[in-house]
Amino acid sequence: MAGVLSMFKRDHWLPTALSVAYFALLGCAMRVALAVWLKDLDFGLTTSSAGHIDPLSPHRCHSKSSAAGYFFQNSIGCLIMAIVARHKKAMNQHLATGLSSGLCGSLTTWATWMGEVAKTITNGLVFQALVSV
Numbered sequence: 001m002a003g004v005l006s007m008f009k010r011d012h013w014l015p016t017a018l019s020v021a022y023f024a025l026l027g028c029a030m031r032v033a034l035a036v037w038l039k040d041l042d043f044g045l046t047t048s049s050a051g052h053i054d055p056l057s058p059h060r061c062h063s064k065s066s067a068a069g070y071f072f073q074n075s076i077g078c079l080i081m082a083i084v085a086r087h088k089k090a091m092n093q094h095l096a097t098g099l100s101s102g103l104c105g106s107l108t109t110w111a112t113w114m115g116e117v118a119k120t121i122t123n124g125l126v127f128q129a130l131v132s133v
Contacts (some may be wrong), residue, residue, distance in 0.1 A: 019098030027106035031073045038072060077108035 080105045088096045120129040 015094040016097050019094045020102035021101030023098040024106040027077075027103040031107050032074075034072050034076075074108045077104040080104050080107070122129075 081100055084091070084096055084100045084104075091099075117129045120126075
């Protein structure tokens, strides 16, 4: 047990990395849960669909996406980020980094954007996916 504790004292980056990894898993779970919960809502924001599905198309996996899949996630992530930034001096450094980078990073735009790019590629629109990157 003493060897494990000395490892945490020696490597200052290890608790931060573990905190980011832990909170990234929570953020991903929150993002997916919110997307499933809100999947049928359409707020009139950005909506994309695969269009006409051709049965002879080699791209058989067509899917639709709407802003319900990322609007609330981004709003909640921004709120959490603001709270962490406001109270960062009172928080443990590893906790603050885990919440801001891990939780908010996997809850907000980056992860959702990559998911949307994957859907666009799966729908056979490779050029549009490359342009968005």
